[in-house]
Amino acid sequence: MQSSRDGVSLTRRQFVAAGAMGGAALAVGCTGHNQGDWDFLNDEQARTLTAICDQIVPADDFPSASQAGVLTYIDRQLARHYRRHRNAYRDGLSSADAMSWQRHGRDMAALSAPQQAQLVAAIEKENSAFFNLVRSHTLEGYYGAPRHGGNRDAVSWRMVGMGEPPVRGRAQYDERKGAAS
Amino acid sequence: MKKVNAVVVGAGAAGGIVAKELSTAGLSVVLLERGRWYTANDCRKDDLRNQRTTVLGNAFGPDDEGNPRVVWDPQTGPRTLLPSEGGYQNNAACVGGGTLSYGAMAWRYMPQDFRMRSIYGAPAGSSLEDWPITYDDLEPWYEKAEYEIGISGDYSGSPFFGPRKRPLPMPPLAPNREFQILEPAAKRLGLHPFHIPMARNSVPYNGRGPCMRCRWCVGFACEVDAKNGSQNTVIPTALATGNCELRTECMAKEILTDDRGRARGVAYFDADGRLQEQPCDIVIVSACAIESARLLLNSKSRLFPNGIGNRHDQVGRHLQGHHYTGAVGFFDFDTYDDVGPGASIAVADYNHGTPGLCGGGALCNEFIRLPIQMIDRLPVNTPRWGLAHKKAMRSFYKRNIAVMGPTQPIPMADARITLDPAVRDKWGMQVARISGNVHPHTFEIGIVQAQRSEAWLKEAGAVSTVVNAGRPTTVSAGQHQAGTCRMGNDPQGSVVNRNCQVHDVDNLFVIDGSVHVTNGGFNPALTIMAIAYFASDSLVRNWNATGFRS
Structure with a gap:
């Protein structure tokens, strides 16, 4: 998927559209969430989480966390394997927005990128359990197997220089099959 | 249920070899495995869900539901853990056990690794001992493992x-x-x-x-x-003899004894959760260090109120990993x-x-x-x-x-498995509690x-x-877990003798990493396999001579 290399010059919507045009079946269900489209998150939580995740893995010439589908990864797991972390996300995201209102009088998603970076640093300090959870899940979604909804089109693997393996074996069938639990 | 000669609990590195050696020698064998039998088609290249990175669960068991353990952390007290969490000290639960998904390093231990106490003396607070067998005793069986497993x-x-x-x-x-x-x-x-x-x-x-x-x-x-494990070498050979029946998704509950204190069979929960009893002449426990100890401790009776083989409070102690x-x-x-x-x-x-x-x-x-x-x-x-x-x-x-x-690892008696008094698994059995450092x-x-x-x-x-x-x-055990049913000549300081026979129950054997006195500076798989061949050899000779009739 060529588009992801140019991700930095595209808006998220354009990037998503380009991804879909690339024909990746993976994009279905990973992107373009409409209102209420998430398995667990609500839209407000998703906006705040996007702001945090995109500070953990910001965009450069390769996509940011949310552009690579990390929100889909986390949301999907909060409905599955990470059900036990639901309360931590509910509380952590609302406290992140509370901090944002206290300091800047606005939702976290509405802050400038430098303000968001400062706020994430503050969350890391003051609510380290929540931050560490989100950091782990963000990096799992970004660097882990695309089958779980993140790392769209294996973009992080291409970023680090780990190309397609010379022998693909079953991998091609697995990818076509889509998400595992 | 029809009586068989031998029940082997656990189809891993050791259990697969024991089943193969016994069934080729003509004994009828039931091989119980709590997990499933995976094939190459189950190879998911999922870097978040496998046996090494388990953030989304274990690929090859146990499942997160219904299989807790408790770890006793001196700083936080008891914590109940899921199989995919780090402190659980998981190996695997499937046909092949850890050998299905291991990295497959297959070392011989060095001659010195069997004589640690003689060479170095026991450091304070340790339970460092020599093995009752030497490298020379195991050498032919290392070779057999190298050639049969590959x-x-x-x-x-x-x-x-x-x-x-x-x-x-x-x-x-x-x-x-x-x-x-x-x-x-x-x-x-x-x-x-x-x-x-x-x-x-x-x-x-x-x-x-x-x-x-x-x-x-x-x-x-x-x-x-x-990659060569028991699931693609010795277990198929055992099944091909016609003398070995593999029963998967069967969880052993306890070793049954008669009124003279000899093993008479194994009670287990089958794939549908029904309690079954398989009568037999001899029982071999090969469930890996933590679960083998737990099964012995859970096998309580009038003659063995603290668990079978545990007369001297040795079962579960000296837990080691790497x-x-x-x-x-x-x-x-x-x-x-x-x-x-x-x-x-x-x-x-x-x-x-x-x-x-x-x-x-x-x-x-x-x-x-x-x-x-x-x-x-x-x-x-x-x-x-x-x-x-x-x-x-x-x-x-x-x-x-x-x-x-x-x-x-320098072993310690306080690094150990006990039964947790409160937490039970999905079959209602007390789970392993891991303590020590x-x-x-x-x-x-x-x-x-x-x-x-x-x-x-x-x-x-x-x-x-x-x-x-x-x-x-906390203690380190995991995929290299060993030492909980130590081999020794002194019944008061060990659980099995040099032939892996439980000291006071002559038709009960523990054959797996549990018997390791020390765990070497190497991955233990090949040594577990060599001991399985070594112990099976003496078991078969004993069977042919006496049939374990007393």
Whole structure:
């Protein structure tokens, strides 16, 4: 998927559209969430989480966390394997927005990128359990197997220089099959 | 249920071999396995859900639902853990056990590893002992394991191992780039590098093809079936005799005894959760160190109120694993060549002979690290998140080598398995409680081993290094778990005799890593296999002579 290399010059919507045009079946269900489209998150939580995740893995010439589908990864797991972390996300995201209102009088998603970076640093300090959870899940979604909804089109693997393996074996069938639990 | 000659509990490294040896000798065998039987089609290259990285669960068991354990952390008290959480000390639950998805390093222990107390004396607070058997006793059975399971590699570069009669049956895989970088550096340091022995086909062997050298090895099942475990060698042989029946998804509940205190069968829950009783002449427990101890402790009766074989409070003690230490080196040239399995070169110069240290351990380069495994293994002072973290992933993913090794563990009686008084599994049985810590001297050895790893990497050209020699607060067991049903001549200080026979129950055997008195400075799989052949041999001879009738 060529588009992801140019991700930095595209808006998220354009990037998503380009991804879909690339024909990746993976994009279905990973992107373009409409209102209420998430398995667990609500839209407000998703906006705040996007702001945090995109500070953990910001965009450069390769996509940011949310552009690579990390929100889909986390949301999907909060409905599955990470059900036990639901309360931590509910509380952590609302406290992140509370901090944002206290300091800047606005939702976290509405802050400038430098303000968001400062706020994430503050969350890391003051609510380290929540931050560490989100950091782990963000990096799992970004660097882990695309089958779980993140790392769209294996973009992080291409970023680090780990190309397609010379022998693909079953991998091609697995990818076509889509998400595992 | 029709009586059989033998019930083997656990179809892993040892249980598969015992089932094969007994069934080929003509005994009727039921092999119970609590997990499922996976095939190459179940090989999901899922870097978040396998047996090494388990953030989304274990690929090869146990499932997270209904299989808790409790770990006693001196700082936080008891914690109930899921099988996919780190402190659970999981191995696997499936046909083949850990050998389905292991990295497959298959070492012989050194002669000194069986005589640790005689050589070094027991450090204060330790329960360091000699084995009742020697390297020479096991040598023919190491060879049998190497040929029947199928081991590739080449020890000839290292002068430190015990004598052997035959070379390994397969040559090593061709060296990958890390091997080529590390080998001359080791030689410049005066070390003796060699090819890691691996239970992996380097050439066609046993009717299966060679390794295709992919990057998904340790933690994964092999998609081309080139990795050799009990599930693709001895268990099919056992089933082909017609004398062995494998029952999967069957969880052993207890060893049943008669009124004279002899084993008369095994009670287990079948795949539908129904309680069954399988009568038999002899019982062999091969469920891996933690679960074997738990099964013995859960087998209570009038004659064995504290669990069978536990008259002297030895079952569950001396729990060992391997405290791994080492270093990561970062280079200014590409070290990554995408040629699996990655781990390829070892030195065994440091296993014994350092003044002041009770042993040491092998040092090896690590298996291929998938990107998810690199996120916390970047150069010192790399920020944990943000653009700098992303850039470091990009810069160093293909430019790092990890060298590490298993430290010879110094056993302690207080590192142990007991039954948790409160927590039960989905069948209503008391679960294993893990308590105790790693002996302080093990940490001391580990620190020296990490420094040696760092020196090797620097000699190889690393421009910076990170040393990993942490001090966990709880015992280390995991996939190298051992020691909970110690082998010995003294019934008061051990659970089984040199033939793996429980001291006061002559038709009950524990045959797996549980019997290890010490755990060597190497991955234990091949030693577990050699002991399984050794013990099966004496068991069959005993059977032919007496039939275990008393």
